[in-house]
Amino acid sequence: MHERETLHATRIASTPEFLATVRWPASTTVLPIAPDEVLVFATKRSPGNAVASEHALPEIADPHAIVFDDSSWIAYRLDRSAADSLMEHMAAWSLTDGFAQGAVGGIAVKTLVSPNGASEQTATEPAESVLFVVPGAVAADFEDRLDELHALLQRGAQR
Amino acid sequence: MVPPMIRFAGRDVATQPGDTVLAALQRQAIHPTSGGALCAAGDCPNCVATIDGVSYVRTCQTPATNELYVEPHPVGVAPPLPLETVATRDGVAARHLDTDVVVVGAGESGTVAANRARADGSEVVVFDAIDGHEVVGVYAGPMVLVRTTAGMLEVRCREVVVATGAAEILPVCPGSDLEGILTPLAVDRFAAAGISLGHVLTVGTHIDPDDQSAVSGTLIRFEGDRRIEAVVTETNGEQTRHPCDTAVVALGVTPRDGLLRMGHGLAVRAVGAAAEPPDLPVCPTAGVVCPCNTITVEDLDTAWERGFREVELMKRATLAGTGTCQGLACTPYVQAFMVDRGADLQPPFTARPVSRQLTVGEASAGQHHPVVPRTALDVEHRRLGATMDRIGGWWRPWTYGDTDAEIEAVRNHVSLGDVGTLGKMLAAGPDAEAALQRLYPTDVSTIRDGRCRYVLMLNERGYVLDDGMICREPDGDRFYLTFTSGGASVAEMWARDLTADLDVRWMNVTMSLGAINVTGPHATELMHRAGLDQGLDFLSHTQADVAGVSCRVFRLSFTGEVSYELHHPADRSVELWQELMNLGDDLGIAPHGLDALQRLRLEKGHIIVGQDSDYDSTPRRLGHSWTVNLDKGDFIGRHAVVRTDRIPLDKELVGLEVDGPAPPEGAVLWGDDYAGYVTSSAWSGSLGKSVMLAWLYLVGGRLPEQVTVDGRTARRVATPFYDPEGQRARA
16 A cells, blocks of 8 residues: 655756755755756655655755745655565666656656665654655556556455 | 366366376367377467467467366467457556576576576576466567566566577478377377377487387378378388378477577577577478468479578568467478578578567556646546546546536636646746747747747747747746647757757746636636736736635636636645635636637637647748747747748638538638648637638639638638637736
């Protein structure tokens, strides 16, 4: 099963050179979704939420940067075995530590796995899980893929 | 546990533990097809049948482990499609795996290869069809495609080792399609299964010297009526008839190297018998060479005489090698035939994936329909009962059930439309204005802060790529751009590629923002109720709270009525929509779908790029020269526009009207001559006639005044058809 959560994030577009120099707070997760753009959201889990809504941003010194509050992304947290199963069945690539993006079931997906196998650093919860982030416009399709996998695994178990 | 029964052609067949379907049938003296030599190794096409609705299944490779329904293929025609069973089947699972080395074949040479690779520290996966893992293709990568009982498996690896051994050569001579002919391996397997074979004779060129059942001489023919009764051999010109119940043919082997040949140029190698050269059989003088497609020696002769003198050409001329065995049976004989006729020994046919027939489910395993994005209001549209359709790359509401009523709401009351599909981008930076000056033919420097302008985007040839709005932010060096729903992705690539040398930041916010069009004579009143206190001039925009939601509010019009486009965070779309519907309840508010919008914009003569424009539509041909400013300096497409402006106009997008119902979009005639085509056509209730946009060719420098559309007279008229002065939109 999966948790669905609206990601309250900030997108920042600037030059690759500037983005490389920003020192992001430890409490934020930064996904470098393009050379000139990052997606930033809070790292720590809130009780009952996959992703916290509050996140701190450093001062963006590039006066021409585009800083855009964006709540259109949807995050799904899957435990590690479910995530591996999803990738095994629907992706021609494997999860890697940290951030990656690619097609899962034909949908452009961003994944986040921390180096120790958990999805995010947290002091209280050693979460063996992976965060899958998709645009809200295709979230329904991604959920179809998750349901499809669930049905597939159930059929396999019945055999 | 009692061994299961299988059902063959309507009769029950008992099985024994360890049986394949073929072994169970042979025990009852049943041949699964109309005859032909059996190899019992998955190489020949002579045991394939339809099992549980799936055709071309090799019965020799199918364990008789549960109740199976086996039907023989019809003779001479392809088996019927499983239309009744396919709809009830579950999808076939696909899985992906990464490893270092894939070894195909778990026999002696495969085991040696696997052990060596493991000893070198490689991760090794071994597949063997006998274990239910049938490798059916090798692709670039290399990537190996495996058919398993649990679905399809795609394995990416560094190296593929083909250890598939060799196939025994089948006989080609008159009578080779009789029952009771076996290869040596098949005899061993059937004997091990306790199957009585009667009086057995062995014949051929590669007979084991210790074989007590061997008969000498060259194989000439098999005799019998449906089942073999005798083998005829020839020695020193004299023929001898040898009565028997079963004939074993020992004619040598040919490597099973199809996977190796598929992997030509890739990290694929063969070991063991799969890497050995083939035994070349004696060229046959008569009989069926290709049992899959019933290609005879006479067919090869005909092709040879017509000049098909290469193996690949022979394959195309005769179709030998294109059947279910993919040439394993016929290739040695085609090679022998061509050598006999004087050609050099040629390599076997090109091998391509897949090596076995897959079911539609197997072929489509892991594939999905292309994803069609949904706006944040998708759930709301469906809740309201809208008919949804995929248009412009998005799921969109076509109608909420009564398009005429939706148009009525727009023209006389107020209506909401979901325009969240519009492409939306932000541009900022020191060179942002310069970037837009390059990308658009309008003079961006004259767009004042807080103002919007309709623009075309041209390619280098001066043809229209897309259209939309440029909106300058109040702080001057930032811009908000819109594009067509289907053109946003291309427009983004276009903008980024062609301004890569400039200091500009781009952000595509198409999926991040919802957009609702509030349109109709009461739109301003509704906006006032929703909290928009400030007046907003036509073609201007501002940031404001509307019904408690922070919106970028644009005063535009695509419908021809007063309109406000509210671009807002997508996660607030449903809330904003529902609140506006509540606030407008006594104003006669109703949502409108794309069907209504298409008609409304057509009454205004607004084009839809991609529908009304063509690949060669210039601004002048579209009647949009007013969007081009040649005095502002260079822009993409300028040179082409300047050049084509010197050429006499040859066609133009014009307005047409007819009395009565809307004609279908299609050809326009002038007299008996083709004069163009209609791109948009709709009945206009507001105007009491049908209106169209159409391409018309100029004749003698003039456009025809009257033409024929769908057999009816259509008049050319100026656009807009509705409110030509634009007073309603600007009210």
